[in-house]
Every structure is written in structure tokens, then in C-alpha cells.
Amino acid sequence: MIRFENVTKVYDQTARPALDSVNLEIDRGEFAFLVGASGSGKSTFLRLVLKEDRATSGAVYVAGQNVANISSWRVPRLRRGIGVVFQDFRLLPQKNVFANVAFAMQVIGKSRSIIRDTVPEVLKTVGLEGKEHRMPHELSGGEQQRVAIARAVVNRPGILLADEPTGNLDPTTSMGIMGVLDKINQNGTTVVMATHDDDIVNEMRKRVVELRNGVVIRDEARALYTSMIPVVGQSRRLKDASGRPDESATGPGDGSVPSSAGESK
Amino acid sequence: MRLAFILGEIGSGLRRNLSMVVSVILVTFVSLTFVGAAGMLQLQINQMKGYWYDKVQVAIFLCGDGSTAAGCATGTATPEQQENLRTLLESPAVSQYINDFQFESKDDAYKHFKEQFSNSPIVDSVTPDQLPASFRINMKDPEKYQIISETFASQPGVETVIDQRQVLERLFSVMNAASLVAVIIAGVMIVCAILLIATTIRLSAFSRRRETGIMRLVGASKIVIQLPFILEGVIAAVIGAALASGTLWAVAHFFLGEYMSKQYPDTAFISPAQTLLLAPALLALGATLAGISSLLTLRRYLRV
Numbered sequence: 001m002i003r004f005e006n007v008t009k010v011y012d013q014t015a016r017p018a019l020d021s022v023n024l025e026i027d028r029g030e031f032a033f034l035v036g037a038s039g040s041g042k043s044t045f046l047r048l049v050l051k052e053d054r055a056t057s058g059a060v061y062v063a064g065q066n067v068a069n070i071s072s073w074r075v076p077r078l079r080r081g082i083g084v085v086f087q088d089f090r091l092l093p094q095k096n097v098f099a100n101v102a103f104a105m106q107v108i109g110k111s112r113s114i115i116r117d118t119v120p121e122v123l124k125t126v127g128l129e130g131k132e133h134r135m136p137h138e139l140s141g142g143e144q145q146r147v148a149i150a151r152a153v154v155n156r157p158g159i160l161l162a163d164e165p166t167g168n169l170d171p172t173t174s175m176g177i178m179g180v181l182d183k184i185n186q187n188g189t190t191v192v193m194a195t196h197d198d199d200i201v202n203e204m205r206k207r208v209v210e211l212r213n214g215v216v217i218r219d220e221a222r223a224l225y226t227s228m229i230p231v232v233g234q235s236r237r238l239k240d241a242s243g244r245p246d247e248s249a250t251g252p253g254d255g256s257v258p259s260s261a262g263e264s265k
Numbered sequence: 266m267r268l269a270f271i272l273g274e275i276g277s278g279l280r281r282n283l284s285m286v287v288s289v290i291l292v293t294f295v296s297l298t299f300v301g302a303a304g305m306l307q308l309q310i311n312q313m314k315g316y317w318y319d320k321v322q323v324a325i326f327l328c329g330d331g332s333t334a335a336g337c338a339t340g341t342a343t344p345e346q347q348e349n350l351r352t353l354l355e356s357p358a359v360s361q362y363i364n365d366f367q368f369e370s371k372d373d374a375y376k377h378f379k380e381q382f383s384n385s386p387i388v389d390s391v392t393p394d395q396l397p398a399s400f401r402i403n404m405k406d407p408e409k410y411q412i413i414s415e416t417f418a419s420q421p422g423v424e425t426v427i428d429q430r431q432v433l434e435r436l437f438s439v440m441n442a443a444s445l446v447a448v449i450i451a452g453v454m455i456v457c458a459i460l461l462i463a464t465t466i467r468l469s470a471f472s473r474r475r476e477t478g479i480m481r482l483v484g485a486s487k488i489v490i491q492l493p494f495i496l497e498g499v500i501a502a503v504i505g506a507a508l509a510s511g512t513l514w515a516v517a518h519f520f521l522g523e524y525m526s527k528q529y530p531d532t533a534f535i536s537p538a539q540t541l542l543l544a545p546a547l548l549a550l551g552a553t554l555a556g557i558s559s560l561l562t563l564r565r566y567l568r569v
Contacts, residue, residue, distance in 0.1 A: 050482075073486075073487065076484040076485060076486045076487070077484060078484070079481070079482060079483065079484035080483065080484030081484075082484075083483075084482050090475065090478070090479060092475060092476060092479070103476075103479065104479070104483040106267075106270045107270065107479075107480045107483060107485035107489055107490075108483065108484055108485055108486075108489075109267040109270075109489070151479075151483070152483075155483060155484075
């Protein structure tokens, strides 16, 4: 469903690449976590899938199509096949729950009757039946994220990209959201989720792709947030980490602390 | 569905940006009023030129019923006097100065008069008999007017010889200067309008960046995202153009039609209907300006 072939993305010629020769394939119907510290390239990965940015070199395939060959007026069609969920929900504050979800269908020209039928169905899938007429500020964070997920999947995309969807939520609420994402995945949607949340990754036991400094350093099925076994590219990690404390020994979730402290200088 | 959606977006955009939209309307209104004023002055010049202005320079008016000039002692010019004048015009002494000439009978004069003064109440009280017949002369060199005047002024049956250009040219040069000033002011105001439309669209795009961001993500087409913004600018500009057209009509109707034509009954003024010919041009100009300026702004500030 998503295939990266030797993809490199350079934002700034003088700095290191955001993604460095990434090879990765995510199959149809798969559920994959994208983990790694801030600045490791997770967001760049998602942006390249959406063709928000263009790869500096290499090829990105989405649903079998090289996105570099999609002309700009057909990019909307590519994006209709991809749902996106963010950490900050991005709901429209002046629209109620129903209107927020319906908005995604209105703007691509779906008829009123289809919208009337589909939206309640999707709201039920995400567990929000009976809350159609609430405004976003009347909802809890978890409920708001459910609305955002409903909006992302209402047009039945083949792929759902989630950029730290649980970043603003407490652990219990997060598990609820994961349940929704899992249900959507069970229905056949490919889900790629970028996250820092080690508890969730450990709980779900799905495929884990770990990025560091734009390089895939681990790609395991049914894995944990941190590796239990010596990882591929260990020597490279040690080289990258030269001059810093040995990061490979740090515990779950701590990995981001030393590296972000180093970057802020 | 999509149309209803786009209309709804336009409505909410206009409401949210009301003060900016009003200023766009006013600026386009003022600038297009100046454009229209320049157009009206040119129309008025054409109206005053009448049938003969661009064709001939000198008119020899023959004696009419009530003529008091020295050469008119015998009353209305006779056909013989007419023939004599024609022979004189064709004689080598005179014909070397003129390209050609035409005879305007009383009936022709009445027809041309009716055309030129169609908007004026005077047209109803004039009969063909009151209008003099004339010879209209196209000069090889308009500066040689004096020669024609001296030759014909004393001929029997001639009431007067007039150099039309001298009468109207000074007035026309004032009016042309006025329309030039109007065009310059209009130009400055149009630049102002373009910049204001650009700023308004930018603000509008900024205040709705959440919506447009989501539209992008769910795969709305470029047209659905951008059209509401472009139409917002175009609608505001078209309202401004409509106000400008209305103002020009009001000037023609109330100022020229009701006031000026009573003060100067012997001058032909343009009719209010003629100013409405300018309206489509003003509307098109306003819509084009707004469309282009919003399109360029969106290209920079609303990536799709």
C-alpha cells in the first residue's frame, strides 16, 4: 500500500537529511507504528505519503502509484484515498460534531442524502452515537479525537495516517482511541501511526518501525516500543551517538530527552 | 450540492470580513466612478460634435425666414442664390482650398438636429422651417478659413459663415483635460483597489486556514478551495461597479437632464440611457480586476 524506495528528503542542504535512504513497505491492511524521537523523520514520512512535500531522491509509492508522477491537479484524488488524524484534532470550532464530519464529504461534492446516511454510521463506528449535535468545546479530548477520526475515515480511504493521535490524551482515553483505530484497521484500512507513547505500542503488539535521524534502525513485527533484541544497524547508531551518552541503553520513552536537549543548542 | 456549499462558504466569508468587504466595495465604487466619468465626458464630446463636426470645418448658413443679416434683405435664400453659391464654390478660385462640400437642406438640417438634441425638450418646438439650409465645406487646410469667410459673407442669400472648430474646440480641450484628470485619478484608485482586494483575500484566507487545511487533507479540488475566495473579491468589486454605474446614471439624469439642459437649452447633452452603455464595461472591469488580484494573492497565500 505504501512503499518507500531509497527515499531521501533534504530540507536544508547544510543540515543532515530528514530522511536518509529509507526503504520500507507497508502492506494493505497492515497496522504499523512509526516510533522515534522528535526530529527523527516521522512527520516527514507522513508528509511524503500525502505529497505535501517531494522526495529529494528515491521513489514513494502509494497504492501502487509513484506520487512523483501525480500531476498537481490530481493530488486531491490521491488525498481522498488517505485519511489523516493529528495530535491537536483540528476540528472546526463553530461546527457541531455532525457538521465537522459532513464537511469532509461536502467539500468533495457528496450529495446531501449520502451524507445523511453515512455520517451517523461513521459516528457509531467511533463510538459517538447520540452526540451529533454537540459542539467541539462541549466534548472531552478523547471524544474530539474520535470526531477527527470519523472525519478522516468518512470517505472510506484505504490508508489512515495518524500523527501522534494520543499525544494530548491520558492513558485510559488513549487506549479507547487505539480501540477505534484497531476497529478501523480490522475493516481493512491500512493504518500508520506515528507515536511516542510506549505504553500503547507495548499494549498493541503491532509492527514497529523505528526511525532515528532519518534512518530506519528497526522494523519488527508484533514488537515493543524498545527492542528486546540487538537491533539492525547497531554500529551505525553507535557512530551517530558518538560524543553523546550511549543512547541504546536508555529506557522506554527516555530516548527523546538527551537528543532533544542536544538539538536545542 | 457543491454549488450550495461554495455559496455558503462565500456567504460566511463575506460576513466574517464585513468591514474589509465594505472598504473594497467603496474603493472600487470610487475608482470606477472616475473611469465612468472619463467615459461620460467623451460621450458628451461626441454628442456635441453632432453630425458635421468630424466631416467639415466651415458652414455657410443661408438666409432663413427671420434672418436679419445684411445679405438677407430679400428674405429666404432663393434657389438662384443657392445655385450662384454652388457655382462659386466650384469655381477654381475657391475650389483650390477645399476638398469637397455638401448642401444641407432644411429637411436634412431638421433630421440632424433631431438626432443631436434627442434628449432635449427643445426638439419638440423646432420645425424644419426654422432651421437654415447650409453649405458644409471640408477644407484642405482648416487655417484658410478666413478666405472662405471673406468670399462668402457678403454674397446675397448668405446669413453667416462659421468656423465650427473655433467655437467648440476650446470647450473640447477643457473636457479632454478633465477626462484625462479623471483617468489619472481612476488609475491611482484602481491600484488602491487592487491592493485592498489582495489584502482582504489574504485576511480571509488566513482567518479560514483551518477550513482550507482540512479541505486540502480530505482531497477537495483546487476549485472548491479557491473559488469562494475569488468570488468574494469579485462580488465586492461588482457591487462597487454597480454603485458606480448607478451614480453615473443619476448624474446624467438629475444633473444633466434636469438641471444643465434647462440652463443651456441650445447644447446637446447625453441621455441617462447612454451612460448605461458604460455599465457593462465598468462591471467587467471591476470583476476582472478583483478576479486577477485575488487569483495572484491566493497563489501566494493559499497553497493547494
